[in-house]
Amino acid sequence: MKLGVLGVGDLTEKMVRGLYRSKSGIELLLAPRNRERAEALAKDVGCTLLASNQDVVDAADVVLIGVRPSQVAELAAQVSFTPYQALVSVVTGVPVSELTKLFGTENCSRAMLSAASEINRSTVAVYPPDSPAEILLSSLGNVVSLNTEEHFELATVGACMNGWFYFLFHELEQWFVKKGLTAQQARELAFSSVEDCVAYSRHKQPTELREIGAAIAPPGTYTAQGLEVLNGLGANAAWKTASEAVFELLTEKEPG
Numbered sequence: 001m002k003l004g005v006l007g008v009g010d011l012t013e014k015m016v017r018g019l020y021r022s023k024s025g026i027e028l029l030l031a032p033r034n035r036e037r038a039e040a041l042a043k044d045v046g047c048t049l050l051a052s053n054q055d056v057v058d059a060a061d062v063v064l065i066g067v068r069p070s071q072v073a074e075l076a077a078q079v080s081f082t083p084y085q086a087l088v089s090v091v092t093g094v095p096v097s098e099l100t101k102l103f104g105t106e107n108c109s110r111a112m113l114s115a116a117s118e119i120n121r122s123t124v125a126v127y128p129p130d131s132p133a134e135i136l137l138s139s140l141g142n143v144v145s146l147n148t149e150e151h152f153e154l155a156t157v158g159a160c161m162n163g164w165f166y167f168l169f170h171e172l173e174q175w176f177v178k179k180g181l182t183a184q185q186a187r188e189l190a191f192s193s194v195e196d197c198v199a200y201s202r203h204k205q206p207t208e209l210r211e212i213g214a215a216i217a218p219p220g221t222y223t224a225q226g227l228e229v230l231n232g233l234g235a236n237a238a239w240k241t242a243s244e245a246v247f248e249l250l251t252e253k254e255p256g
């Protein structure tokens with residue numbers, strides 16, 4: 001299997017490293033733009049740097065596109081696909097219908113991943129199920145297969161939440177540091193607390209998270225008193241508002 005990469009950037013570099021790390025046996029072909037980065041990556045993971053975008057498309061069984069949304073049309077104008085050639089897109093917010101129109105192939109699928117692709121621990125949201133996206137990228141983490149494109153956009157909101165978590169954990173970590181802990185102690189407390197919560201929630205499936213939380217925070221406990229402060233400030237509600245805002249942007253319809 002030959003996977004061509006158009007758009008060697010932050011995300012696709014991590015995906016390439018993860019695919020290499022998983023010993024997937026996939027042969028990787030890189031486009032030349034951003035040459036320094038592509039050359040360094042090709043050297044690190046033993047993949048091939050080709051001379052042009054079209055060379056990548058011609059040589060690959062499946063083409064991964066990882067440019068920014070504003071760069072998709074320009075990229076599409078530079079390449080010709082065969083009518084059923086597989087294209088996997090990690091470009092945020094560009095639907096399959098648009099990809100098909102732009103690239104002229106009916107075989108388009110989408111994936112949404114995170115930086116943790118690099119260590120094979122990403123969420124791997126894919127649409128549609130059983131598509132080349134799912135088959136090719138499953139070694140990069142936990143596959144969540146979505147049946148509709150609207151649900152796929154919910155997974156995109158999930159990817160944004162993943163980004164927000166870094167800022168939240170940073171705040172918590174820094175609070176510990178300001179109170180006198182070492183950076184290492186602060187980080188361990190913040191990380192371990194989240195890891196413990198996720199592991200226990202998985203262990204207790206299908207118990208609702210709210211139920212687990214309620215058992216930890218009966219009225220009058222310190223946890224419950226802190227939760228009251230958070231709720232009073234709208235801290236938990238704010239996450240829902242942010243999620244709605246991003247979902248609306250992602251599913252905005254063309255006027256008319």
Ligand SMILES: NC(=O)c1ccc[n+]([C@@H]2O[C@H](COP(=O)([O-])OP(=O)(O)OC[C@H]3O[C@@H](n4cnc5c(N)ncnc54)[C@H](OP(=O)(O)O)[C@@H]3O)[C@@H](O)[C@H]2O)c1
Binds near residue numbers: 006114
């Ligand atoms: N980064 C993440 O963690 C992440 C997570 C989820 C989804 N995504 C999505 O993944 C996509 C890429 O994001 P990114 O952060 O990886 O962006 P990025 O670092 O800017 O990578 C995009 C790469 O594509 C190259 N490129 C642009 N036009 C090209 C063309 N015509 N031919 C060949 N290469 C071209 C860019 O080169 P130049 O720099 O020269 O323009 C750059 O190297 C976006 O749609 C983003 O929404 C990213």
